[in-house]
Amino acid sequence: MIIAALTGSIAMGKSETARMFAARGVPVFDSDAAVHELYAPGGAAVEPLRALVPGAIADGRIDRSRLGAFVQADPLLLGKIEAVVHPLVRARQKAFLAAAAEHSDLAVLDIPLLFETGRQGEVDVVIVVSATPELQRARALARPGMTPEKLDFILSRQMPDAEKRARADYVIETSVSLAETAREVDRVIAEIRAKGKATA
Numbered sequence: 001m002i003i004a005a006l007t008g009s010i011a012m013g014k015s016e017t018a019r020m021f022a023a024r025g026v027p028v029f030d031s032d033a034a035v036h037e038l039y040a041p042g043g044a045a046v047e048p049l050r051a052l053v054p055g056a057i058a059d060g061r062i063d064r065s066r067l068g069a070f071v072q073a074d075p076l077l078l079g080k081i082e083a084v085v086h087p088l089v090r091a092r093q094k095a096f097l098a099a100a101a102e103h104s105d106l107a108v109l110d111i112p113l114l115f116e117t118g119r120q121g122e123v124d125v126v127i128v129v130s131a132t133p134e135l136q137r138a139r140a141l142a143r144p145g146m147t148p149e150k151l152d153f154i155l156s157r158q159m160p161d162a163e164k165r166a167r168a169d170y171v172i173e174t175s176v177s178l179a180e181t182a183r184e185v186d187r188v189i190a191e192i193r194a195k196g197k198a199t200a
Helices: 014-023 031-039 046-052 064-073 077-100 133-141 148-156 161-167 178-199
Strands: 002-007 028-030 106-110 125-130 170-173
Touching (some): 002 014, 002 178, 014 028, 014 106, 014 178, 028 077, 031 077, 031 106, 046 077, 064 077, 064 148, 106 178, 125 161
Parallel strands (some): 002 125, 028 106
């Protein structure tokens, strides 16, 4: 089975692109959804993070906005949080890939911080989702609770889009219409499968 990573900076349209892959029958692992489950009441990340950042707990769950505020105030905290959360997400990814391999020749891991965490070597193909800086900023600032300061902080923690594009095997543009993006997804799937058969 070919393992592809789908990545891209904040507000580049990655979630919508991931849905397009899933709609075409490609198994997709959503890292952000996995984190939501880990942060929910009873989630495996709640107690370890309670010990680390007790003020980020609300109603038995990790409040992501509170957690984000703590990280913004103390950027060194992020590494400690990731040391708790990343292994839990990776365990879920491993189980997902084992299940996907039983019925699919291709699986996609949606990993927002692929390059930032040095995980590109763990996959066969890297797909970067990209849009113009102007559209990215407009999309991000339209999100509830997002401010220019918070966005700038998030972007400072992410590899520049140009560098991600340079490192990608495929780039999917989302500054265009959804129909055009969907055609790009179809093309990428076809090319990945064709190359996989050629090297099999």
